[in-house]
Amino acid sequence: MEKLTAVRRSFISPFVQEKDFDFTGGYCFEKNGSAFLLNPDVGSSILLDRDHLEEIKNKKISDDLQFKLIQRGFMKVPGSPQCTDEESILPRFFIIDLTQACNFRCTYCFRHLDETPRTISNETLQSIIDFIADYCKKTNQREIHIQPWGGEPLIAWKKILHIHDDLQEKGIKAVLTIESNAGLITPRVAKEAYERDIRIGVSIDGLPEIHNLQRKLANGKDSFEKMRQGMQNLRDAGYGTRHGIITVLTRNTLPYLEEFLEYFAIDLKIDRFKLNIVKDSPVMKDKGLCLSNAEIIDFQKRLLKKLIELNKRGHSIIELNVFDKLQNLLIRNKGNICISRGCLGGKKMIAFDMDGRIFPCDITDYKEEAVGSVNDGEELIPLLEKAHHKTDFFAKKESENCASCPWWFFCKGGCTTAIKYKKGKVEGVDELECLSNRSLYPELIRMFLEEHELVKILTKNKLEIA
């Protein structure tokens, strides 16, 4: 925290240098003779030395710097290109809710798991596949992403294979991503998945004892060994350590953060993982699992510190939210549908429920959020355009802090589904994401200005500040 406060943050207001030469304004973070400028409206940034920052502050910008600022969206001159900040409606990521059934009973599960869980019928699944294929043909998309969803999606493994095969026959490459508890990953499932290049992420909640506490089998027994065997089957089938890992952080796991990261890197040889903070929802059984504001802030710092320490000790391991947020700041990442340009549910992603209804995200337990159905005979993009004016999901998310927030472009109020699950309607912002952004982004910028070599480590050499 001492280091963080040493980074000076200010806002440089817009000004006109000469007639028609506009500086658009932006947040400025300075330390050690370096400055990071961020344009919160369009998410662009630039790193400068002190002399060039002074040119801006003194409103005497040289031609060379002026050119760089134009190309980075900080300056406009007559005829210069206009920045874009709006995303078109063109879904390329599709979630299909295959089953409510699950072989686990996790303490924080937010699905409304009924007594008699349903699984999608073959007829409805076929209508969804046909709908997606028709949409892809009309929009000229030959490669899309599909996430079979549950419950535990592998319960419907045959249906997953059918999605893959049928789309392939229709000339569409479907990249399938599955998040699984791994309890059903047999050697055969692992082999079939590997042969089809299906991306599988395994849910692990840290150390075995905590995992067993939070992720019980449906029969009440411990699940860690089952998960471990499933993960091993994936590795043996050819994935090696290149399968995903998803961890839910709760108040139970938080005290052991450093220990389980060590366990991930050294014992499980995991080299990348995604750490999601548990989200509050009305169906969550144990509210005590949610983190307090102070814990969230503390967590971000501890996570960064431990990742850096492990990497310095020679264990190459990255966390994917940190990775994406580093890219947001430095290269205006657009890869993450949730955290790079605000929530893109209903624009780049949609979900189908087991009756063929279409939703802007995996919010299928809230039927009022359906934008239409595959059985309506209507086309997807017009349906989504209409929904943008109609359903609660697309309501503006904002708090009094958002207007002056440097992270606005990346956040835009956070995850709509998280707000809906927590409050029952879309109002205000996703407080958890807000707090995460407000604590993590300043730490990352401090890194750019103080220890920029760490960027290379935490992005697995993808980015490097030179």
Place this chain on the structure above:
Amino acid sequence: MKVLRFTKNNIDTFYLSPYIEYTFDDEKLVLRNDLFAKVLIAPQLKKDPEKTMQMLKEGIPSADAVAFVRDNFVCNDPQQVLEAFLQNGILE
């Protein structure tokens, strides 16, 4: 990807913008600038495409930029090609 910190040593050098995605479609170099939503199809390349792109990433002194375009792309008017690269946000 190298993210640059601009100083007096590199402020007058042209680099490939960090907001560019490029692909080689049917041997054509297609460059997309995501910040400005611009797409540019470059003239035919004379050399190994990846080598040319690597040189742009490493930086070309602005005084050598026209010569660089002449050496790397099939074109009658390298100055005009360079202008197109600059106006579409391909180089910064």
